[in-house]
Amino acid sequence: MSERTVPAQKPPAGSTPRRMPGGRGPGFGAGMPAERSMNFGPSARRLLGRLRPHRLQLSGIIALAVVSVGLSVAGPKILGHATDLIFTGVVGRKLPAGSSVDQAVAAARASGNNAFADMLARMHPVPGAGIDFSALGRILLLALGLYLAAALLSFWQGWLLNGVVQRTVLKLRSDVEDKLNRLPLPYFDKQPRGELLSRVTNDIDNISQSLQQTLSQLLTSLLTVIGVLGAMFWISPLLALVALVAVPLSVLVTQRIAKRSQKQFIAQWAHTGELNGRIEEAFTGHELVKVFGRQREVEAAFTEKNEQLFKASFGAQFISGIIMPSMMFIGNLSYVAIAVVGGLRVAHGSMSLGDVQAFIQYSRQFTQPLTQVASMANLLQSGVASAERVFAVLDADEQSPDPVEPALVAQPRGRVEFEHVSFRYEPDKPLINDLSLVAEPGHTVAIVGPTGAGKTTLVNLIMRFYELDAGRITLDGVDTSTMRRDDLRGRIGMVLQDTWLFGGTIRDNIAYGRPDATEEEILAAARATFVDRFVRSLPDGYDTVIDEEGSNVSAGEKQLITIARAALAEPSLLILDEATSSVDTRTEVLLQRAMAALRSDRTSFVIAHRLSTIRDADLILMMENGRIVEQGTHEQLLAARGAYQRLYLSQFSQALTEEDEPTDGAARTPAAAQGALSG
Template sequence: MRAGLPQKEQANSVEDASEAPRSKFAATARRLLGVVGIQRPFIAMLTLGLASITLNVIGPLLLGRATDLVLAGVIGRQNPGMDKSDVIDRLRQQGQSALAGMLQSTGFTPGRSSDLAAVSTILAIALGVYGLSGLCWILQGRQATRAIQRSAYRLRAEAESKLARLPLSYFDSHKRGEVLSRITNDIDNVVQMLQQSMSQLSNSLLLIVGVLVMMFWLSPLLAVIAVVVVPSAMAVTALLGRRAQTRFAEQWKATGQLNAYVEELYDSHALVKAFDRSEASATAFRDHNEVLFRSAFRAQLLSGASQPMMNFINNLGYVIVAVVGCLRVVSGTMSIGDVQAFIQYSRQLSGPLTQVTSLAGVVQSGIASAERVFELMDAAEEVPDTGRRLRQGTSQGLVAFESVSFGYEPDEPLIEDLSLTVEPGKTVAIVGPTGAGKTTLINLLLRFYDVTGGRITLDGVDIRSLSRNALRSEIGVVLQDAWLFTGSIADNIAYGREGATREQIEAAARSAHADHLIRTLPNGYDTVLDNDSTGVSAGERQLITIARAFLSDPAILVLDEATSSVDTRTELLVRRAMAQLSRGRTSFVIAHRLSTVRDADTIVVMENGAIVEQGTHTDLLAADGAYSVLYRAQFAMPTVELN
């Protein structure tokens, strides 16, 4: 595999985190809503929310009617034997015009007490309305939970699927911790945002609409006064929200960079200790942490300031509505019950506005994370695999590089006009200094990258016309880094062939000379390895990967520095296993230890992306060229001078 691209200086990466990324709040929010909104539970949630809000806004109106009935009974009982107009005229003659105006809008009958049956009926209806509203709210929460968890499942599944479709160049140019942060921390933050805000926001918006309708129905004048407050509050929220959104985007970018650095530091902790770089690493960590602290502090500060401002504006509007409402009662244009209901609606209007404001920080943080997740989703993928498939085991193993050119960067060619033919069943060793392009050839053969010029053929067919899966099913790979996953040794070997039996697994291990070593472990083939393969040596890990390659039974074998990290005794076992594995297969062997390639049918010497020599070990030594220089330098001939 090609190593990662050179990383920027530490200071530059820290500074980059403090730059404000361009926010795409509205587009990201619409896209996230599209992920959630296509599900039936989401539609059910909105329907139940609408029902709950509709019932909820009817409640104050019913309570206002009950208040008017009670007040009418009290006034009627205190004024027996008179007409309503007589009561009002008498009050005006007594100089109580304000009270007369208030009674004018009250539907009382002199001499009649409160109609307790009517009041009880209204209260019972109100109780039933509020109870039914609460039931709808409970059912809505259940549907919201289903919609959110399905959305989380879908996001994680799409992210995992996306990683499988990304080209190797993406992982070369992005830190592993940064990528993992997007599919773990960022998706978790999106889900948390949905859990905290989705049903609340929908309910709040529906409640605002419902309350405004009832307010305009009761008193257009008071409704206009109340509505004037809304744009003011929303303007303050929007102003603070735009600034906070940028800071939340910075926060999650800084979180990804911090995670990438911590993972890198953890993977290299032994090296950090060996070079006594603990203090320098701690300083770099503090720099990353400081950037995260500053961005998070600013985001939360701006987000938190919006709610106190909202409360102040809402309370100011509430006072104005109460004063004007009292004047309307005194003038006889509204009843006390209507004013009571309107004030309740006014408080109901400020409630969802305050709730929307309090959730603004959560939403902005979640949208910032969603933006990062969607950036991963939108990353350029490998060219769609439309090539034809091969029938397993039909390949002869004839490989030809025909005038191949390639560069990882468009303006930096690494390989130019390279040609090489490998006959079926032959072993080709590729040697040369670091950076000569040896591993790049293997990346091109496996189609981790596609050539930019010329072509590579398998049995005369351009590999670009084959599906990647079909091509790679014919190639067995043993890399320098022996990759083993958490699981038993048998599972790790079985990774080479789906559905392999235990007998086939053990036969492959015997062929790789790994059976004896495995059986000496406490649980043999059932020994469970962790991520670091603790308990087995580097050589034992390499033998397990060779057994995996044996099990896959490929037509072409790639051995990339398979013995570079093992001791001399284990190297002999690995070389013996490699020799048996290579028998009858077209083999590519990349090695710095020239002792492992002496018996190759052809040795190819590469320098600066070009083949400078090829031949057998004996022929190349006799030619006294580049291979001879490498060989003499490696086998302790101190008089050799290297250019």
């Protein structure tokens, strides 16, 4: 069990106990971390800034997009020529053959049809001739070629962009993984595991999806707006101005709706992380939930958080979803205005029918990218909200860096010395004050005391999981703060009460701390720790695959494997945190013998709750409230009749029978209790 004294946080109603890495107790860190939300603009710029290493590919993507959009923009104008060719042929066939256009215009004006005369004068038809199908065929083939080339270039652009996005997300995942390895243990103490997992999995996946679906559309839409706008002004500045009236209205509507949806998306992903945390808690502690009959409370807490997620998700999707129909409505208004004005201009001969048709197509192409951007607003908002959460991890304070010129232990012997060490988890709540002790090479130092005394904290300080407030710890005379953490921890073997096995074979799990170990060395470590005894009975032996939860081996067998792992690493310093608590009595006796052999050549720190397991320790430290109140051998501390004796006798108080109790009502003294036990 962990013994760190940490400010208590009251878990939410219905929450399940959690087991944090390193043996931290139930309920630790159950509250949500304070989270500062960044604005959309800075977060989006920072996310796009991660694309800078791919500048060359991005330049190619932009070039392909420019050419592709340019070809697409030219299409309606060419099709407009085809429409003019068809309309001219139809009108020309109705005119008398052999007459000239001027005569047809004069005849129309003479009959009072001035609008038709103006249209004929602009069209230049050939009287009596029909549609020139050969010319029409060439125009249509040209348009087909342009559209086909645009599609191929767009496909190439999408392929390149997909590579850029996926490599960017790959780098982001690597950065987050590296960042997690650089973060200090206190950071993980304050983060619910489900919430942290949601940030490094769900949020990064959402960023990938958002970038993939929006970058290409945004680039294409921007270039399309520029190209189409230029073509519209070239055809008719008046109609272009009519179409542009819809732009500020569209921008205003989009901004108003986007601001409201951003808050909802941030809440959506925050609630997603919290819900994942609750699910992870309930799954990890499902046995405790059932034992204590808390299923209804857990279900109620889940339902409440799920309802909050539903409301946030519904609000985010609904609000952002309003943008697209709003843009379509504004686009339709623009379309009606262009059709009316354009029809009037054709009737008066100011424009050709093909130009009006091309302009209507351009107006659709002009509003379509705006509508696409509007429809992607929910993806953008969601992706940036996820990016904020990932950036919060990347911006977290890291552990202090290793020294540039680290100190090295010339001759490893395993001598550990605490020199006036002080440490506290919270600035206003001291835990360890001015502690000094020496562990000589080859000695076994047992650390005992009540819960919260600081036993696990002591060994965590040796491992440099936390930095000291004052004093120093030396290993073979070298200050551990001047060493690289990897060098320090490479000399230490640690077996925790909470076993950890990964999905793999038993052989791989044993060799985890020493991948280059030979088969004989692995087998020797397994035999020394009695792993070989039960592995031989398995059908696949050492090739038996352990699942991630280790459910196909017993708790005691898992502990045996972790002890074999420590034995194979051959550390100069060994830390055992109640390492035999999960094994049966007979196996514990065998393990005590194996541990005695394992500790013979190295310094060992043993955290023990069952005092019977550390009777042969060279030095026993009795801790209370972060202080060493007594130290000595087992016999010396019992003879002192102090705190150690009281703790020792309390473990056997349940063994006293009624006839052992005094009949005169007098309280039993520690000496009398000890005599009863020995009797």
